[in-house]
Amino acid sequence: MKTLILRRSALAALPLLLSACASLPPDGGRADLGQLLSARGEMLPEDKAEAEIAALVASKMATPLSAAEAVAIAYLQNPRLRAAYARLGLAAADVYDAGRLSNPRLSVEILFGSHLSGDELTFGLSQSFTDLLFLGKRSKIAGAAYASATAAAAQDILDVAAEVQTAYVRLVAAQQTALMRAKIADAARVGSELAGRFHDAGNINRLTLAIEQAAASEARLASLAAEAEAQAARDDLNRLMGFRAAASWTVTAELQLPDAADAPLDGIIAGALDARLDLVARREGIRARVVALGLSRDLRWLNGADISAAHQREDGDRQRSGPALSVELPIFNSGKGRVARARAELQRAASDLADAELAVLNSLRAGAARLTAARARAEEYGATLVPLRAAIVARMQEEVNFMLRGPFDLLRARNDEYEASDRYMAALGDYWIARVDLARLAGGRLPDVAAETPASDIPAAMDHDMQHHMDHGDHQ
Template sequence: MRAGGLICLTLLASGCASIQKERGHAEVAVLVEERLGRKTRWNQGTPEDAEVQRHLDTLLKEDLTSDRAVEVALLNNPSLQSTYEDLGVSQADMVQAGLLSNPTLSGSIGFPISGIGVAEHEFSLVQEFVDLFTLPLRKRVAQEQFIADTLRVAHEALSTAAEVRKAFSEVQARQQLVELRRRVLEAAESASDLAARQREAGNITELERAIEQAGAEEARLVLAQEELALVEDREHLNRLLGLWGPRTQWKVSEMLPAPPSEEAPLERLESLAIRQRLDIDAARKQASLLWNALELARSTRYFGSVEVGVHTHRDANGPRLFGPTLSLELPIFDQRQALIARLESQHRQGEQRLVELSVNARSEVRAARARLLSLRLVAERYRQVVLPLREKVVEQSQLQYNGMQLGLYQLLTAKREQVEAYRSYIEAVRDYWMARAELERLVGGRLPGDTGDASLQPPSPGQTTQPTQPEHGQPRDGGTETPHEHGQH
């Protein structure tokens, strides 16, 4: 009995384990902060969660920026919080893999039917023996699975941050486009009112008046579409941030920044992605753990269930007996050949997934890099060439209008074309920042040597790149008044 008790204590000491709630998420928080510079948190209904909610309110009271939006999402995105729970599931599986199977206690007692003799009874305590030898390898497989799950969760956090940055750039651009369309509508309404007065005076034809009225109505419809798109973009960002109720009243005051004056070095991004991407690292760990699982199955294929224990027995008219027991499963039919074949296929699948993911990552990085550079070129051409040319067209049109060599509506047309060029510039800048966020996601973190200057602002329509001296009959700003102002004039 003393030997049986010693075996029980040994098995109990080796088989017990505990769950640590913060385990795994601490590693995720470190990985995310290294790559984004922002903290993340797993809400578990603790008193610290209330402090996080107060911090969220503080962030949302101020003007929202791209970095603050990412921080809000990391702390509050419901889908991300749900993904964090995968760490708890994975940790439970890891702890379970480190536990020994429970011993089995069995017993029986028999009573004489005829009433002659004494009762007969027996008891046994049995423990699965193979578990003692396979426990270290099983724990290693489970630990590698937990590491792979941790990397996948961190990758989801980085992907969420990239989506938030893209959605935030969309909102910034849409706000500027809405404001731009309002100015276009004001100019179109002014032109329509002027055309109505000129028609009453008999200075223009009914066709010219109808053209201006149609232009004003079309501008009104385009503004309505832009305002609806802004609502949809804000709600998309609200979903990513996990906001509802009063928290959705956040404001974005800063304009969409222009591309930085110098682009960060984009060489060797493929190698950086292979080295830094967390989903690739997770796939690498997954292939490794499948190999270890395969080795475990191969090493125990000729060992069935082995149960070792103690047994005590007393016959009706005999002495009490006590001794060890051994029960062996003979692997005659099932030698785990099906399990081994499945694990071999899964291991090969894991290796091919790793190769596929690596090849796709390299290709996606190359494509994203080419897109980023192309969009940067488009934005720069608009800012350096197209917008100054459109400004020059408006300036020259203004001069000819002042000299009565050009009609008012031709001047307004030139101004509208300038506004349309500015709209295209805003969209190009928006696409640049969205492409940049996507490239950061594809390389698994910030771009090397990132020196983006968020203080640069895109020029407003009519902004002069080179100051000019006002001439006789020319506005003092060099012909940069808005169509609305000129219409009033």
């Protein structure tokens, strides 16, 4: 009897010993998440109280925001990232639960006897033997699921970072475009006013006046549209940074084109399949399904097995104790369906991974082509067209000074220069957006390049010599 009691005690203590090996991941998994992000050039902020977050955001808003600072604010306030942290916490809880046995079940049975026979009292303690036997495999499945969830949460964070960077570039480009369109509208207004004075003096006909006035109206409409687009871009970035209402912040003034050439495509593709966290999440999901398939096979013949110990006490201080084992007999259902389902899920996950890898490779090539084309356009504008338009204005000014050309020719040349600078700004925006997209496709940051070449100086709305000549031409 003493031996039986010792074995029963050891059986009761075994779940406690095994459960002690499982614990919740620290910080709800944020440390693991931070490691994945730091390997890809992003830093996950520390978990802070609301007051600390507000103070930190206010300090960043005191000066013009860079793209990196806008991303840092989004990391602190964007609701989608908070949801990603919560999903990671759920996965961490699943790991904890999977690493522990189910709780033992205590049963009590009382049989009331007649006046000839006494009452019987039976105590039973049962534990799932299947949980005990396959605890390791269940822990592996949960661990792979947790790794997949961590990678997926990190990918969500990188996606939001890419969206913030894209919105930042669009805002800067939209502000530059709005400024340029305002200058174009100003030049067109001057031309329209000058045409009105020339018409009043009898130097031009009504048709020429209407043409100049229509051009001024179209330029004004384009300027208003550019202002609205800049405001929409600001609102988009404001939302991504997690501000509920319009906040007071500014961004840097202009975009720049890097001097150094972009990294070759071969080097980007080589590491993309390993760096892409969505692919990492899929691979971890496959690893979990491989273990799940093996578990399904094991459970075909041993499913629903329980071990228990019972203690019975009768009147007259008679007591009996002993162990028990119950096993589900696989007579009507041998578990072939579960095995087939697990095998099919594994095959589907492997096929999805192959399809995703193929899509990544093709998207990388397309993204690299867009980046190359955008850089070529920006270089052509900045190195050739914009300087040529500026030179034309300078030569036109000389001819106007010698009365070889009229002031309207100079106005058109100046407007062409503005238009070229406007398209140059748009090409710069396209380049940086293509660069952000390629970095996202590659699974992280691209190799850094020095952005030392500033955008071409925006031409003045109206220089002194031009205004002087217009006044002089009007007098003539």
